[in-house]
Amino acid sequence: MSIFLWRLISNRIPVDVKLQWRKIELASKCYCCSERPNIEYLQHLFIQGEGAAKVWSKFDTWFLGRSYPLRREDSIPDRLDIWSKRGNHSAAKHISRLTLCLILWFLWAKRNKCQHKKVSFRLFSVVWQVQMHIWKLVDPGRLSPNHWKGATSSMKPFPIKPERRLIPVAKVAKWKAPDPPWLKLNVHGCCDDGTGKGRMGGVARDHYGNVVVAFTTPLKARTEEF
Ligand SMILES: [Zn+2]
Known part of the structure; x- marks a missing residue:
């Protein structure tokens, strides 16, 4: 996850537009927009696309007094800066920093799954994976109440273990x-x-x-x- 984030900040994530820039001929179409697919570039996949925008706004509700509103035109460094200030905290492992990394990571993981395993982009699945990862840190006590300072009251003391939504399958x-x-x-x-x-x-x-x-x-x- 750390390496992924380092590559993201350094513009080294192989989204379609990046591959085209490297002279690889391919037609680009994102997986994250259900109605109007776009070409796939960093800003779209991680900030502006339908999937990313909904995931960010979902987790935005976790933080009170959001003095730095999310803007559609935020660059990735802008978003990193704004989001890490959520909750006005000083803890290095604060939930705002964690959600930031997890949202970006699971958006990328979902995009890869869509591309290589031909699944559809499900917003709920990304949100669930982020919550589940946080739960895995809360459960053994690796996150303390201090790491939740400034987060919404609805999430206190700790998130309830997210339940997997069962999708009925015809057999x-x-x-x-x-x-x-x-x-x-x-x-x-x-x-x-x-x-x-x-x-x-x-x-x-x-x-x-x-x-x-x-x-x-x-x-x-x-x-x-x-
Ligand atoms: Zn899209």
Whole structure:
């Protein structure tokens, strides 16, 4: 991460425009803008692009009294300077400096994943990774309340461990017939969260897949929360 940041400040990150400048012929298109893709250059990928702008503004809400507003035309050094002043602190490992590094790093990591693994740019994923990294420092005590000085009250005392948002995936389910003379019994139960009523049913089939018996019944039992 340190090397990445050093290369970023030195304009040595191989975004498309940088590669074109090095006489590599390629068509450029960013991954971060869902509606109007742009060409990919440093300022766009890390500051002005749709993805970057939303990530910065999301974390901007963590800091009270933001006397240095984010500006779209900020250069990367400007942004480093402005952001590290969030919270008016003196701690070297202050959350403002950490978020700064993490936002830039995970924007780059996400861009690479989009390019090489053909995934789409998800804003939530970048935000989640930044939060998760911070959580990994908070959990073992490597960040103390002093490192949060000036951060918003909604984040105190420490961020709640971010939950991964599950994305429903459609899967093919295949039923396999049992060996003769066995029957296969498939059962399923469910419960209505609103009424608390449960119901279950099942079906038994032979080795040809023919239904031998089927049933359904209400359940008196209910799930208890522990
Ligand atoms: Zn873009």
